[in-house]
Amino acid sequence: METLLQKIEGYRREIEGYVTNGAEAAEQFRIAYLGTKGLVKSLMGEMKQVPADRKKEFGQILNEFKQFAEAKYNSLKTVAGKTPSLAAAAIDLSLPGDLIPVGSRHPISMMRHRIVSIFQRLGFSVAEGPEIEDDWHNFTALNLPEYHPARDMQDTFYVSTDPAWLLRTHTSNIQIREMEKGVLPLRIVCPGRVYRNETISARSHCFFHQVEGLYIDEDVSFADLKQTLYFFVKEMYGNDVKVRFRPSYFPFTEPSAEMDISCQLCGGKGCNVCKNTGWLEILGCGMVHPNVLTNCNIDPEKYTGFAFGMGVERPALLKYGINDIRLFSENDVRFLRQFSGVV
Numbered sequence: 001m002e003t004l005l006q007k008i009e010g011y012r013r014e015i016e017g018y019v020t021n022g023a024e025a026a027e028q029f030r031i032a033y034l035g036t037k038g039l040v041k042s043l044m045g046e047m048k049q050v051p052a053d054r055k056k057e058f059g060q061i062l063n064e065f066k067q068f069a070e071a072k073y074n075s076l077k078t079v080a081g082k083t084p085s086l087a088a089a090a091i092d093l094s095l096p097g098d099l100i101p102v103g104s105r106h107p108i109s110m111m112r113h114r115i116v117s118i119f120q121r122l123g124f125s126v127a128e129g130p131e132i133e134d135d136w137h138n139f140t141a142l143n144l145p146e147y148h149p150a151r152d153m154q155d156t157f158y159v160s161t162d163p164a165w166l167l168r169t170h171t172s173n174i175q176i177r178e179m180e181k182g183v184l185p186l187r188i189v190c191p192g193r194v195y196r197n198e199t200i201s202a203r204s205h206c207f208f209h210q211v212e213g214l215y216i217d218e219d220v221s222f223a224d225l226k227q228t229l230y231f232f233v234k235e236m237y238g239n240d241v242k243v244r245f246r247p248s249y250f251p252f253t254e255p256s257a258e259m260d261i262s263c264q265l266c267g268g269k270g271c272n273v274c275k276n277t278g279w280l281e282i283l284g285c286g287m288v289h290p291n292v293l294t295n296c297n298i299d300p301e302k303y304t305g306f307a308f309g310m311g312v313e314r315p316a317l318l319k320y321g322i323n324d325i326r327l328f329s330e331n332d333v334r335f336l337r338q339f340s341g342v343v
């Protein structure tokens with residue numbers, strides 16, 4: 001008797017989980033459970049095994065089970081019968097399809113592209129180089145011999161010391177590598193990631209991105225440098241932006257300058273982004289030092305050139321209204337998703 005009751009319980013669960021997909025399946029259910037050779041009939045045949053004092057109880061349970069199976073059959077039948085019209089009502093062919101999630105370009109890539117494409121329109125081509133560099137290409141050839149105090153301007157990550165391999169501190173290494181190839185005139189922009197041993201904060205990071213530029217030919221002058229950078233600033237920040245050059249120092253350029261633009265946020269009135277000066281420093285530049293040309297076997301009596309270098313993170317922070325540089329490298333999709341569709 002107990003095993004019979006367990007069996008019925010098992011069938012009940014089986015029926016509960018039964019899902020149909022059409023009239024044919026409903027009919028199969030009827031044959032299996034309610035037909036003349038079906039399960040309910042065969043359970044009734046078991047009645048004779050049940051002890052006399054429990055026949056009433058078993059009969060009741062079996063009856064309930066039969067009703068349960070019949071109810072299930074009725075519901076399967078109605079659903080099956082209604083399926084075509086229900087389906088027709090449920091499918092609206094005019095609805096738009098499921099959206100396929102699209103990725104986005106990283107804001108740093110977008111900004112690098114903006115910068116590079118402006119110079120490409122002026123005839124500069126893109127050159128790239130290694131991030132792990134030797135001392136010559138990162139320092140010595142750039143007029144920074146060993147023990148030169150200006151090496152301290154850029155705290156360097158060394159991969160090894162003897163021989164010295166390091167993570168490049170600027171993309172100027174590419175300029176040396178291109179000049180060494182000896183094909184002149186040379187007009188390149190060098191985008192890439194650079195590394196400096198700096199404390200990570202909202203404003204600075206131990207790696208960031210630069211775009212540097214180099215133009216070497218006969219008779220290149222500081223006027224060419226200024227005109228090129230004026231064009232860049234107008235394309236990048238609009239016609240109204242004001243520009244100023246301040247004298248500066250870099251070992252690899254002489255004379256050297258830093259270029260400021262009027263603050264994009266306060267329009268030059270002074271705010272906390274420009275530290276109340278009204279100006280934002282955006283790049284370093286200058287005429288390539290004769291020693292650098294000589295180091296790359298270029299005759300400084302015949303050729304002159306200019307170089308400039310800028311960071312990518314800062315303009316990206318300003319353009320996209322981001323207040324923490326660390327967001328760029330954390331790969332948080334909630335941050336990155338906001339740039340899909342932005343160019």
Ligand code: PHE
Pocket residue numbers: 169170171172212250253284285286307308309310
């Ligand atoms: N290499 C310099 C830096 O990383 C930038 C620069 C490039 C300055 C070219 C002048 C000329 O700070």
